[in-house]
Amino acid sequence: MSLINTEVKPFQATAFKNGEFIQVTEADLKGKWSVVFFYPADFTFVCPTELEDLADKYDEFQKLGVEIYSVSTDTHFSHKAWHDTSEAIKKIRYPMIGDPTGTITRNFEVMREGQGLADRGTFVIDPNGVIQVVEITAEGVGRDASELLRKVKAAQYVASHPGEVCPAKWKEGEKTLKPSLDLVGKI
Template structure:
């Protein structure tokens, strides 16, 4: 089932950003001003994920210039994301939200959850300022 043109469902998660923990909810993805790019990755401390985060970090000013905020989501905790940010040169470049989803609420809502593994598929969702999913790639 496609999620295109559906609203982001209510959620609450913890994220690590700019040296501190922050709560993230569906309101962050529907603030009426900014587009959101939500990128799901399987897990922290994997081989490919740091290079993908580094790439997003290097292009983050372009996302911001286009009026978009970036949210990276894995099924790890926000505590793991803090350590990952502090110990990986690549991930340490990230100035955007590193969202923890240990309860799998987000991975299930965005239909990227792998039940057998408790991890996320790789997926990218672009969400308009009203909280409507406009494009997705999984």
Template sequence: MSKDISYTDLELKIFYLYKEAIMSLINKEVGEFSVQGFHKGDFVEVSKKDILGKWSVFFFYPADFTFVCPTELEDLQKNYKEFAEAGCEIYSVSTDTHFTHKAWHDHSERISKIEYPMLADPTHVLSRDFEVYIEENGLAERGSFIINPDGKIVSYEVNAGGVGRNAEELLRKLRACQFVHEHGDQVCPAKWQPGAETLKPSLDLVGQL
């Protein structure tokens, strides 16, 4: 037997504010930033203007000199050529300093291969803006964000600290985001790859899948 439940205006407002909060990162524009980084043997400065007009991936990880993180960054490097060919730059980000990034690069065989910029976020400007900052320990969650040329987040995932990510799946999602960005009347189904069939939402398609 069903039971009617009524909610006050305040309860409904709280619900919708909460719903908006947990979904707010999609289409959120990246805030202004200027951070130091380590790239191809040099210290560099990267700011918001550097990401506008092109696709980019911000790849947050907890810390240098750890365990899962170097395997993820190496996996990204193995796929870096494909990201570059897709017109996308990768930025790995942790709350370490750019000096620590250099030390890790010089010490680790895996990290020494990296060609993409390693951004330093010791003041937590980026990790707070992307909502992956962990207040309790000052580290960043394991979060991946795809940013479109307008500087807006169009896809993201955040994993538990012990769960590594897959660069090939990240690349697949990037290509899907790019396709949808270019073809606004079409959408990409599950496991879509370039060249595969897409869908064009319409009344005729309702109930046919």
């Protein structure tokens, strides 16, 4: 079963953000757009490149009213230690959620059972707490924050323009489509 158009399940966790430990729940994902970005583990190889890419684009996400939440099955203490020792991770200003029990990872169906690690899962969540975009990639395939930003803009556009859809490679300001009988067979 797909998680598209389902509501985020309840959770409570501790995150590391801007030098502090904070509490995060599913309620924090409501009232604004959110990206929940799962990665396998701290102190690894592809993961810091992805998290740094998100950190570099964080202001652009914030301008769109989007909060980023990174999640791994490491603890919030591990996130702090990684933040203190990695130049790439020091750039992060968004919450880094610790999920050592795997509750959140299982809620989003990205747990690698038997390994205790998360798959590379990306979820765009609307202000109602409903999942609008799901992307899961293999261990060795890093994600691109620019492409994620484009997907967020498309999801926001579609949400605010009922009856319109964004075609492939759509970018902000470009033409959208209005599905109708007149378009059948003309694209």
